[in-house]
Amino acid sequence: MADISQETIDGLRARLAEVEGYLHIDERRVDVKRLEEQSADPSLWSDADVAREVMAQLSAAKSDVAAIDAAIAKLDDAAAALELGQEMGDEDLLAEAAATVAALEDDLAELELSSWFTDDLDHGDAIVTVTPGQGGLEAQDWCEMLFRMYLRYCDRRGWTVDVNDCPAGEVIGIDRATFTVHGKNAYGMLRAEGGVHRLVRISPTDAQKRRQTTFAGVEVLPVLPDDVEVEIDPKDLRIDVYHATGHGGQGVNTTDSAVRITHLPTGTVVTCQNERSQLQNKAFAMKILRSRLYEQELERRAAELDELRGPKRAIGFGNQIRSYxxxxxxxxxxxxxxxxxxxxxxxxxxxxxxxxxVGYHRWVTGGEDEQ
Structure with missing residues (x-):
């Protein structure tokens, strides 16, 4: 059983108060009341898009308030169990207090992380692309390993994933993977993963069992809300259709359902082939293209963002953000x-x-590294 004291409780109370301030909980409580009144107005539902936006805002505000209220309740329970356990010398109550404190610390860590996300896009969905780099065919195997790692991570966090593009590699692994992650703070969390990832292992395809280093690049983009303007002239697009080569629904490999869109002025190319119809693949590809062009425009307008993101570099030696x-x-x-x-x-x-x-976001915000 972990040793806890009144000092432990006081420290958690101070952290919780800071988080309440960061998240503007008093204002969020007002938002909940206002949005509930707005959602009860029958005239709201005459415009489906406006109603959908109001309900999304209400859901987010309620979620923030509920998380804080749950943390307050846990803190009160822990304080009561600790006080009573110390007075009575009851080990079971002290163990209950310690377990509640441990759960509360996890909750506070999550709330603190959310408070670091200051951009509205941080709270939304993400488009992730994993691409093989240096290392030959084995880089495609490494690409698939990272892809599976991210699928497991999304599952752990309760996020849902739509796989947009995942063609098989030439011999092993995959040629690339593009997938959309839906969930609270998905983009804010996953942007920590953008960069070059390096793998060092015994080559599984080398008969002499030599050590090999391979690389893969991870790109993370926000899913843009519909009200974010990104001008795309249809004349600037070349749209190609072809047979899908990866997994998909019935008939996916027998029709020209896969779509490749090239934005001619920038040379940006996006592909999507995992939906059943060409129309669905085109819609997803356009969503990815909007996000990429939006990111490029941000970089053009604000070159100083490169200091935070890091310049775009080759997916190879000397450029990795993480080694495995x-x-x-x-x-x-x-x-x-x-x-x-x-x-x-x-x-x-x-x-x-x-x-x-979490360590990345502590580093970005100037906090202590989590060792």
């Missing part, structure tokens, strides 16, 4: 923050990435 070493020892280490773990299996197989994601 399977041989001659086992270690996953983020080279930006110093966060590391020797439990490689928990990261690659189970998607246990929170320590790296």
């Amino acid at each position: 070493v399977l041989y001659p020892y086992q270690l996953v280490k983020d080279l930006r923050t110093g966060v590391e773990t020797g439990n490689v299996e928990s990261v690659l197989d189970d998607g246990d990435l929170d320590k790296f994601v």
